[in-house]
Amino acid sequence: MYKVGLTGGIGCGKSTVSDLFKHYTIPVIDADEIAYALVVPGQPALKKIQTVFGAACINANGSLNRGLLRESIFQDTEKKQQLENIMHPLVYAEIDRQLNQLTSAYVIISVPLLLETRMQPLVDHILVIDCPMEMQVNRVKLRDNLSEEQITAIINSQVGRTERLIHADSVIHNTLDMSYLSEQVNTLHDQFLKQAQ
Structure with missing residues (x-):
């Protein structure tokens, strides 16, 4: 393919x-859609983000506070790298999984x-x-x-x-x-x- x-x-x-x-x-396999799905409440990636970035990055309803996280990573390259280390391997693993199911x-x-x-x-x-x-x-x-x-x-x-x-x-x-x-x-x-x- x-x-x-x-x-x-x-x-x-x-x-x-x-x-x-x-x-x-x-x-179409969309990395952004995959990344969004990986950080819904209950997903392991969200728990890892909370551990690394603190409880402030989680909203009262348990969802990710994207605005706060965005501000945090654009002001600190080390934090940006930490987030990428959490997310990128998971995103690419899911891309591979979806590719293996296609026959187009x-x-x-x-x-x-x-x-x-x-x-x-x-x-x-x-x-x-x-x-x-x-x-x-x-x-x-x-x-x-x-x-x-x-x-x-x-x-x-x-x-x-x-x-x-x-x-x-x-x-x-x-x-x-x-x-x-x-x-x-x-x-x-x-x-x-x-x-x-």
């Missing part, structure tokens, strides 16, 4: 592109931190979703209600746009309207089907 690693900076439109591939009944011609594996975690060997093809930084900031502002300072900190913590594009086998430019995006996905879908043969 041909494995396409979909990546890109925050606000570039990875989820929108993933949804377009789903229209072709192509399975190709699969999209959406991993925002594919390059940062040096997991390029996991995939056969790297597809980067790209847009200018100003677009990223504006989209995330509308979506997540974060300040420009917070968004910039997140962008700066990720691999730079230039480096991401250097590693890309294909690039989707998410700078225009939905029909333009759909055309690019359609072209790549046909390409991936051929490469999967």
Whole structure:
């Protein structure tokens, strides 16, 4: 099975592109969705996070206080590393588990931190979703209600746009309207089907 690693900076439109591939009944394994599921109340990862980061990072209802944790890791690289050491092995183990259950011609594996975690060997093809930084900031502002300072900190913590594009086998430019995006996905879908043969 041909494995396409979909990546890109925050606000570039990875989820929108993933949804377009789903229209072709192509399975999408989403690392962000896996990470969210791993920290619901009762999951071992949440208990590990509480042990390392303290009870303050858990809300009264037992859920993860994502805002507090986000602030904590962006101010302290050591804490960021601790969180990654907890989460990344669990996320990649679940990706493997899901891959082993699939029989499709190709699969999209959406991993925002594919390059940062040096997991390029996991995939056969790297597809980067790209847009200018100003677009990223504006989209995330509308979506997540974060300040420009917070968004910039997140962008700066990720691999730079230039480096991401250097590693890309294909690039989707998410700078225009939905029909333009759909055309690019359609072209790549046909390409991936051929490469999967």
